[in-house]
Amino acid sequence: MIVTTLKPLDEILESISPYRKILIAGCDGCTQPPRGIREVKTLKQLLELAGQLKGKEFEFKVTSVVKQCDSVLTVSAIKPYVEDVEAVLSLACGAGPQTVAKFFPDLPAIPAQNSHFIGIDDRQEGQMFDSCSACGDCILALTGGICPVTRCSKGLLNGACGGASNGKCELDPDRDCAWELIYERLRRLGRLDLIKKFTPAKDYSAKGWRVTP
Amino acid sequence: MSQKVAEPKPAVNINEDHCSRCTICSSLCPYDAITQDRDNNIMVLDIEKCQVCGICYSACPAKAIDTIYYSSGSVLKYLEKARPQYKSDNLVIMCKGSAPDFAGVGKLFGVKDFIPLSVPCVGRISEEVLLGVTVAGMKKIDILACDEDYCRFHRGSPLTGRRVIALNRMLEQLGYGEEAITMKRNSLKVTVDKDLCIACGTCVAYCPYNAPTLTSEGGISFDLDACRGCGLCVALCPAFALDLDNWERDRISNLIPQMLAGMKPPKILVFRCQWAVYPPLNGDMGPNIGTIELPCAGRIEAFHILEAIQNGADGVMVVACSEDDCKQEKVSAKAEHVVANIKAKLDQIGLGDKLNFASVSPRYPGQVEEKVREFRQSLEGAKKGETK
Numbered sequence: 001m002i003v004t005t006l007k008p009l010d011e012i013l014e015s016i017s018p019y020r021k022i023l024i025a026g027c028d029g030c031t032q033p034p035r036g037i038r039e040v041k042t043l044k045q046l047l048e049l050a051g052q053l054k055g056k057e058f059e060f061k062v063t064s065v066v067k068q069c070d071s072v073l074t075v076s077a078i079k080p081y082v083e084d085v086e087a088v089l090s091l092a093c094g095a096g097p098q099t100v101a102k103f104f105p106d107l108p109a110i111p112a113q114n115s116h117f118i119g120i121d122d123r124q125e126g127q128m129f130d131s132c133s134a135c136g137d138c139i140l141a142l143t144g145g146i147c148p149v150t151r152c153s154k155g156l157l158n159g160a161c162g163g164a165s166n167g168k169c170e171l172d173p174d175r176d177c178a179w180e181l182i183y184e185r186l187r188r189l190g191r192l193d194l195i196k197k198f199t200p201a202k203d204y205s206a207k208g209w210r211v212t213p
Numbered sequence: 214m215s216q217k218v219a220e221p222k223p224a225v226n227i228n229e230d231h232c233s234r235c236t237i238c239s240s241l242c243p244y245d246a247i248t249q250d251r252d253n254n255i256m257v258l259d260i261e262k263c264q265v266c267g268i269c270y271s272a273c274p275a276k277a278i279d280t281i282y283y284s285s286g287s288v289l290k291y292l293e294k295a296r297p298q299y300k301s302d303n304l305v306i307m308c309k310g311s312a313p314d315f316a317g318v319g320k321l322f323g324v325k326d327f328i329p330l331s332v333p334c335v336g337r338i339s340e341e342v343l344l345g346v347t348v349a350g351m352k353k354i355d356i357l358a359c360d361e362d363y364c365r366f367h368r369g370s371p372l373t374g375r376r377v378i379a380l381n382r383m384l385e386q387l388g389y390g391e392e393a394i395t396m397k398r399n400s401l402k403v404t405v406d407k408d409l410c411i412a413c414g415t416c417v418a419y420c421p422y423n424a425p426t427l428t429s430e431g432g433i434s435f436d437l438d439a440c441r442g443c444g445l446c447v448a449l450c451p452a453f454a455l456d457l458d459n460w461e462r463d464r465i466s467n468l469i470p471q472m473l474a475g476m477k478p479p480k481i482l483v484f485r486c487q488w489a490v491y492p493p494l495n496g497d498m499g500p501n502i503g504t505i506e507l508p509c510a511g512r513i514e515a516f517h518i519l520e521a522i523q524n525g526a527d528g529v530m531v532v533a534c535s536e537d538d539c540k541q542e543k544v545s546a547k548a549e550h551v552v553a554n555i556k557a558k559l560d561q562i563g564l565g566d567k568l569n570f571a572s573v574s575p576r577y578p579g580q581v582e583e584k585v586r587e588f589r590q591s592l593e594g595a596k597k598g599e600t601k
Contacts, residue, residue, distance in 0.1 A: 006558075008561060009558065009561040009562055010561065028411040028413070028451070028452065032413065032414075032415070032418075033413060033415040033449065033451045034411060034413045034415075034451045034452075035451070036411055036413070036451035036452045037451070037452055037453055038450065038451045038452065038453060038516065039451060041516060042515050042516055042519065042555070045516070045519035045520070045523060046519065046558055046559070046562065048523065049519070049522060049523060049559075049562060049564060050562035053562065053563060053564075064452075066411070123418060
C-alpha cells in the first residue's frame, strides 16, 4: 500500500486560507485504512472547528474518489463540484492532487497528506514499513522476497556488506540488516545458491518516468 | 492505578451472618470471583474479579448477597411508580445488551404500551421480583434476554431461561395460566450496506471475532453468529458502509443535538459504555451532564465526538471499561486509541482539552461521578484561564 499521514492541521489551514469554498476529496485507494468518506468528514469537522476559532468561515463540499490517481475516476467524481468550489483539498497520496491539477488546470489542488512510501502494514507491530522503491526492475526473485534496494540502508544489490552487528544495520541500529534477512530466508528456502549470483549495477533508467501499459 | 474514590465501597457484598455456605454463588459466578474459604468456613468475594452481573445476587437462596444496583426492593419500588406513569399492566424486563429502542422492544412482543425495565443482564432479576410483580397484579411479564452465546456475562441469559421455565410451572399450579412469563431472546449485530463497501478490509483487520471475511470474488460478508455487536468495525469503517442495530450512526447523530439542547453550561456530553456504569433507575446526572450509552466503548466514532463539539458541547467524555473488564475482546483499549487519535488532532487546533477518556467500573459506585467532576473542574479551570 501507499503509506501516508495527515499533515499538521495548521499547515492545511494555511494552504486553504485563501479560499472559502473547498471540495475535500478522499481516496478509497491504496492507503490502509483508506482516506475515504469517513476521513473526509472528520477532516471537514476539524477544519470547521478550527475555522470558527480563527473567525474564518469555510464552505466545504465532500466526496471520495475510488482511486484518485485514475484520471477518469477523478474527473467524473470532481467535475460535478467544479463550478461550486475554489479549491480541492485532497486526502490522497501525492498522485491525487497531481491528477486534480492536471485535469482541472484552473483549480488549486492542495494535499492534506504527506506520502511516505510503498509499504507493508504489519498489524502485529501496528507499524508500516518501507518495502518497495518502485525501481522498475524487480529482483525479489533473487533475494528471497526481501528488497535490498529499499531495505538495505546502502541499497546494496550484492550483500551483506559486513558492517552489521547482531543483525542490525551499522548505519541505523534500529534497522534490521536486509542482507542478513535475505540470507536467513534463502537458507530456509534451501536456495542459498541464489546469494552467490552476482547482480550487476542497476539500470535506474528502467524505472522510467512514464509507462505505456 | 490509584482509585480516586475516597473509600471505595464495593457494589456487591456477602453478608456472612446470612450466608448458609451453600456455594451456589461460587458455582454460578462466571468470573470465579467467589470462592469458598474452607478453613474459616466463609464465602469470599474478590471484588476485583467481580463484574457486577448480579447473578449471585439473584440466585442466593439465603439472600446473603447485597448489591447496590437494581436490588429487588428498588426494582419493585420503581415499578410502583412506573405503573401509573406508563398506564400499563404489562412489564417488559430487558437486558440492555440486546434491547432495541422502546418501539422495537414492543414490536418483539407485539405490544404498544408497556412498563420498561432495562437492566444490565436479566440474570440479576430474582424469582422474588418476578413473583412479587405477579402477585402485585402485573397482568403480563415479558423478558427480553440476549441470545445465550451473546450474553455479556455468559451465564445470565441461560440462567434466566431456566428460571422462567421453573417459575412458569409454579405459577401455573397456582392458577396464573400456562405461560405467565414469556421470554424472548435477541442480539444486536452489525449491518452491511454492500453498495457503500469499498472492500478495504478494515473491518477484517479489527474485528476481534473474525466475523467479517473479504475476498475478491465474494466481497464482504459477515458471519453474524460470530458478531458480538461491539461496534468497533462500525466505528472504523472508512466508507460508512457498516452500522449497528440500535446504535445506528444516524440515531446517535440525532441524539447529540437533542441532548445538548436540553442541557445547561458547562455542557458535558458523556458517551458511556453500558457495562462501565450502571445508572440508577430513572436517574440522571444533573442539568450539565448528558449521557449517550454505547454497546461498548468500541462503538465511539471520532465523527460523533466532533459533532458534539460542533453542536455546543463544552466537554465530551468517553467512559469505558478498563481493558481487563471489557466485556468484549479488549475492545475498550481500541476505543481509547480512537479517542487519543482524535484528541491529538483536536490538540492541534487548541480544542484537545474538551475531550476526555476515562475507564471506570460499576464495582465501585461513584467512580464515574468522580471522573466527570474532575473533568468539569478542568473545563471550568480552563475557562477561567481564558477570561483572565
